[in-house]
Amino acid sequence: MPSPLQPVPSPSQKPAVANQNAYIVAWFLCLVFYWLQYSTRSAPSVMVGELVSAFGLTTVGLGSLLGLYYYTYSLCSIVSGAAVDRWGAKYTITFGALVLATGTCLFGWGNEWLAGLGRLMQGAGSAFAFVGAVYLAARGFSRQHLATAVGVTQCAGMMGGAMGQSTVAWLIHGVLNWHFFWIDTGGLIALVGVFIFFLTPGEHKSATAAHRPVGSMFAPYRSVLSNPQSYLCGLCSGLLFLPTTVGSMTWGITFLTQSWHIGYHEAVMRAAMVPVGWMVGCPALGYLTDRIGRRKPVLLGGIVVMALTVAAIIYLPGNTFPPYILAFVLGVSSGAAMIPYSIIKEVNADEVKGSATGAINFLVFVMSAIASPLFAAFLQHLGHGQALTGVQFSQAFSFGLAGIVLAGVLTLFLHETGPGARSGG
Numbered sequence: 001m002p003s004p005l006q007p008v009p010s011p012s013q014k015p016a017v018a019n020q021n022a023y024i025v026a027w028f029l030c031l032v033f034y035w036l037q038y039s040t041r042s043a044p045s046v047m048v049g050e051l052v053s054a055f056g057l058t059t060v061g062l063g064s065l066l067g068l069y070y071y072t073y074s075l076c077s078i079v080s081g082a083a084v085d086r087w088g089a090k091y092t093i094t095f096g097a098l099v100l101a102t103g104t105c106l107f108g109w110g111n112e113w114l115a116g117l118g119r120l121m122q123g124a125g126s127a128f129a130f131v132g133a134v135y136l137a138a139r140g141f142s143r144q145h146l147a148t149a150v151g152v153t154q155c156a157g158m159m160g161g162a163m164g165q166s167t168v169a170w171l172i173h174g175v176l177n178w179h180f181f182w183i184d185t186g187g188l189i190a191l192v193g194v195f196i197f198f199l200t201p202g203e204h205k206s207a208t209a210a211h212r213p214v215g216s217m218f219a220p221y222r223s224v225l226s227n228p229q230s231y232l233c234g235l236c237s238g239l240l241f242l243p244t245t246v247g248s249m250t251w252g253i254t255f256l257t258q259s260w261h262i263g264y265h266e267a268v269m270r271a272a273m274v275p276v277g278w279m280v281g282c283p284a285l286g287y288l289t290d291r292i293g294r295r296k297p298v299l300l301g302g303i304v305v306m307a308l309t310v311a312a313i314i315y316l317p318g319n320t321f322p323p324y325i326l327a328f329v330l331g332v333s334s335g336a337a338m339i340p341y342s343i344i345k346e347v348n349a350d351e352v353k354g355s356a357t358g359a360i361n362f363l364v365f366v367m368s369a370i371a372s373p374l375f376a377a378f379l380q381h382l383g384h385g386q387a388l389t390g391v392q393f394s395q396a397f398s399f400g401l402a403g404i405v406l407a408g409v410l411t412l413f414l415h416e417t418g419p420g421a422r423s424g425g
Contacts, residue, residue: 023140038160063376074365076127096128097193108182161275234363240337260318277331293420302336346417
């Protein structure tokens with residue numbers, strides 16, 4: 001999921017052409033960082049049984065443990081954008097990668113307390129990946145190619161989310177123990193962090209910027225959070241993210257195996273089609289909004305398709321549609337959740353656009369952090385500690401469907417900010 005986008009520097013601020021290649025190399029390494037962090041976010045969904053057994057947790061306990069990721073991710077979404085502006089990419093991104101690496105290793109240790117600490121560190125470190133990639137892309141690519149670079153970055157994350165389910169499921173059931181998966185992945189992330197440190201160009205920040213009070217970094221958020229449209233954007237996007245962050249990436253495989261009675265490996269492949277759909281939907285719906293010059297029609301269209309798809313998943317028999325179709329369509333249509341990221345930047349002043357994206361990221365993931373344990377508790381209440389049935393999953397996922405409908409209602413109150421709009425609203 002994106003972290004705060006950084007303002008694109010003007011041509012006069014661009015580094016020398018000879019230095020741009022170094023920034024592109026650093027951007028590619030940060031792309032790997034972003035890919036790996038998305039894999040660690042989605043990987044727990046393929047090892048629910050192993051985690052419950054290893055930590056001795058209930059369904060609620062596991063949901064709460066996994067949800068810790070979103071608390072620190074949301075908070076550090078605000079910190080990361082301000083930090084990379086203040087201290088530059090070399091140190092800030094490396095710090096984020098090493099925090100993620102440490103948290104990933106701790107999660108695989110097999111101890112519940114260390115796993116909780118590790119999940120918190122995973123969320124904190126992951127928040128630096130996307131912001132770092134966009135920051136480096138803005139310095140390595142021209143304006144004409146920057147949007148493409150950002151789109152490639154987002155697709156890399158979605159690919160990591162898909163592989164965090166499909167590939168990891170294959171690895172932990174035949175190649176290596178789930179403990180070693182986390183420890184080995186942590187080592188790989190640390191290695192990427194070392195490469196980022198040595199290959200990212202150093203930046204000379206002005207003495208004034210270096211000695212500003214730390215609190216001054218967050219001053220732009222005062223403007224963003226005093227705008228009611230910012231909250232509407234955050235609520236709308238957050239409600240549209242829940243079916244993927246809490247639904248597909250956490251409980252999707254359990255739903256498919258216990259409700260649709262699909263084999264484990266087949267369930268993994270179907271759930272992985274959601275982030276694959278994101279890889280298509282995010283850039284395609286974004287391009288469509290630019291093409292027609294309006295945001296709200298595309299956002300509402302995505303919401304309608306998303307609601308119909310979720311309704312089909314939770315209320316119709318599993319064999320109603322061909323395999324993979326519903327998951328892929330859900331992923332494509334939920335790409336509409338990214339459109340409020342554009343709107344919030346356009347309803348706020350130019351000088352706070354980066355902070356605007358940090359604010360919406362914060363709101364989105366706070367909602368995921370709150371919803372994750374609540375959803376797990378509701379599932380446990382419905383199942384009374386027993387294996388869940390299709391009826392119980394339908395009851396629980398109905399709240400997600402209601403959230404999508406609510407997002408559609410909130411969209412009606414958003415200002416139309418597309419270039420083709422004649423007037424607001």
